[in-house]
Amino acid sequence: MSLVGEERKGIILELLNSEGQVKTVDLVKKLAVSSETIRRYLEELESEGRLKRVYGGAVKINVNGEEPSYLKREVLYADEKRSIGKAAAALIEDNDVIFIDDGTTPMQIIYFLMNKRNLTVLTMSMPALHLLMEYKNKELFSGDIYLIGGKVNNIHSRVSGSIAEKMVALFHADKAFISIDGITQKGITVFDAERGQLVYRMMENSKQRILMSDSSKIGQTQLYRMAEWRDIDIVICEKEMPREWKKTLNEQEVSWIVAY
Known part of the structure; x- marks a missing residue:
């Protein structure tokens, strides 16, 4: 029957509750x-x-309008994030x-750096720092690691704030790999204004700005407008652009x- x-x-709702x-x-x-x-x-x-309907499907509603914790974000869209990282x-x-920001998508880059030589990686992400240290100790990563210091956010395992912004201003990067919480035809948004300001400062000091996003962010708008499309050079996503x-x-x- x-x-x-x-x-x-x-x-559909049962799948959504279990998978996100x-x-x-x-x-x-x-x-x-x-x-x-x-x-x-x-x-x-x-x-x-x-x-909440998104491009290619739907996601659970964030009833509080708040950014999910790092641990919750880490398990969502894992396959898509890995292909984007590659x-x-x-x-x-x-x-x-x-520059690798604190998103769970840019962190996937680290797994594919083994054949790169003499890199310098700047990050505000604690998990990214730990993974880079682990790879360097195993001689799987060749290069230098800089942690952007500042106020620690324990829920999201990152640093931000005015001290971090001052430190970011000391560096110039070839490429900034950034994650976002929502993209529309009008621009790029994130949950946290403090984080958004820090990432934008690093984008300003980078020759090339690369946005990494799975397709669940397409069509979503969050609290803080971090950047306009004119600020972005490349988008990497597992789906074609709308x-x-x-x-x-x-x-x-x-x-x-x-x-x-």
Whole structure:
């Protein structure tokens, strides 16, 4: 017997609660219905305030409007983040000075640096620092590591604040790899203004600014506008850019790399 609509929507919500995300293509296979039917279910659930539709599926609603903790962010979209990290690492050349922010997506770059030589890595992320130290102790990383010092945020395992901004001003990077919490055709947003200000300062001191984002951030807008499209050189995502964004990004000379 086929499942009725309400039962199917119940299954979607169960998957969402356990995984934090659902993808339209996966739901089509699991529920044996068309993509149009899945989109209708997601629209109905969104109108009921039970999920947030994003490009290619839906995510759980953040009822508090607050940034999820590092541990929660780490497990979401893990496969997509790893492919994005691999694509980003391919842009890094020997002798580069690179900035890796505190996002769980830029951190994936570190796993693909083993064949790079004489790098200098600047980071505000405690987990990234620990992983770089581990790799260097095992002789899997060649280069220098700088931790941007400042006020410690224990929930998000990063530093920020005015002291960190002053330290960032001392460095110049070849490439800044940044993560965000929402991107729309109008620009780039994050939950935390303090973090956003620090990352933007590093972007100002970098020759090339590379935005790394899984597709769940597409179409979302958060509290603080961190940057405009004119501030970005490259986007790396596991999905193609929305078609309606093409004109805007072309005008701002932003390249979009699809990570596989």
